[in-house]
Amino acid sequence: MSAMALPIALTMGEPAGVGGEIALKAWLARADGLPSFYLRDDPERLAGLAYRLGWRIPVRAIANPGEAAEIFPAALPVAPTGLSPRARPGQPDPADAPAVIGAIDAAVADVRAGRAAAVVTNPIQKDNLYRAGFRHPGHTEYLAELAGGGITPVMMLVCPELRVVPVTIHLPLRRAITCLNMAAIVAVARITDAALRAEFGIPAPVLAVAGLNPHAGEAGGLGREEIEIIEPAIATLRRQGIDARGPFAADTMFHAEARRSYDAALCMYHDQALIPIKTIDFDGGVNVTLGLPFVRTSPDHGTALGIAGKGTARAGSLIAALRLAAQMAAARTRAEARG
């Protein structure tokens, strides 16, 4: 069975957040060319949520992901986690941590066993999991561990017009500058290049590397990180056959004409990557984890506890995450078939 015919495994995420309702909304939009997916979640919770919101959505428990594709057109397939979440909308409960984590574990097991094409994760509430003893910095690091360790997961944000990859992520800006180094840029660029080839079907990817300082340092007049760290990293990458270019002044890299000249922008810190993509496409951005032995995407927003349970959360980012996951899984299958 090819990955193209396999369904996508969607995790429950924090049950007090908007994950359930955006999953229901995504299923309602299935006529619009959405790939088949099933939830790793509690069927009763989802049926109750649909009822409360007044949405006519038949929920169907499945024993095996293999049933999902056939059921999907007529009902929302849910593979039970075996645990009933206790949280009410907007109010996370640490007792739900095993269900939240169990859904991730099961979805990863599915994709690794060839039962699912890809994993799409609904947002989790980290502080709630921490209270229950979760020991990983976040979703992505946990997935990397489930994938067997020794993996450098790389975060890419994707919208139809732009792909960005921050080299440093959740660090205070001051520390991001201190931590920036050549090895990190080279490692992230290599993983990005490989993923663009294998999972995005781009045979000769172009990576645009941003400078750190204003005007990319103006030849040393406005900072030396370009000269000491970024330019040597680009030179190393080029010697390895990777088409990395730059460093470019970050402020002139992201307008429509500039965006057409590269396949992904490598950014030196969180906001350098996230400001342009969220400015261009606030609702439709997708978070992708590169470097894992399977495809994983997620909507580019949090649990949105403040609006959970009302049915008002926008499902655009989850829908884009499901679509992109299916495309990436198909590209990966084709790349593997070519060897």
Add this chain to the structure above:
Amino acid sequence: MSAMALPIALTMGEPAGVGGEIALKAWLARADGLPSFYLRDDPERLAGLAYRLGWRIPVRAIANPGEAAEIFPAALPVAPTGLSPRARPGQPDPADAPAVIGAIDAAVADVRAGRAAAVVTNPIQKDNLYRAGFRHPGHTEYLAELAGGGITPVMMLVCPELRVVPVTIHLPLRRAITCLNMAAIVAVARITDAALRAEFGIPAPVLAVAGLNPHAGEAGGLGREEIEIIEPAIATLRRQGIDARGPFAADTMFHAEARRSYDAALCMYHDQALIPIKTIDFDGGVNVTLGLPFVRTSPDHGTALGIAGKGTARAGSLIAALRLAAQMAAARTRAEARG
């Protein structure tokens, strides 16, 4: 004579750059509701440039800016600097520095004497002026000195959808973080607030203040500058009656819906301000200097030596700068009339 009827003084800028040809292009676009302007430049140079480019533009030397408005519909008015630039397109000549600086001096003298409504400056080539002994860090600082000293000039970038003000500007990012302080944020915010009232005609401006760190520091988990510097600055501003809000996560401040909730975004460093505005509107952005005793705008690009003399440079930013200068001068006149 009201400022609304006065012409705008446009400086020559670096004669080896694109200033001359974008001024000619702007004049050609005059039917499209452009305010009257005149150049402080060399009429012979401009007539020669128009001839070389094959553009039919009658150039008329004027002795006094008072003649400009009447001449403008039929010919491009030029108040001679008295010096003939020697530079060829793309090749700056330090011998032209007195002409470049003289044009700025004359335009400022015009606006201060009530002969011009506002000053719009064409881009200068700083390194060329430095070679000739120019001792100011840049255009803006020189204008502040001409205006009498004791002035903190504030840079604002404006496009139809967004106004941004960087609190720190041309510093290496590492130094921008070190230099960030409460007094600077408060000073810049006060000048911005006053300008939005007097020059943009906004009676109750809202200022959105960006955080420095990812997610605006996540309550200290991702950096402490928000807690130690930015929040106290906002509290001080609010006590002074200024509607400053934030600190906001910079990545979610600049999408279309967010932009509608404030009149200007105060940013902590160069690229935090310039990435969003250049992503949204690369060609039409205008650079405005706030805090001067007169209105000054400029196109938001440099001398573009590489394409100078070809007639291909886009005049959109200069045209927007001329329009905005006229609007700001009119608002300022109305504000002064109200007292």
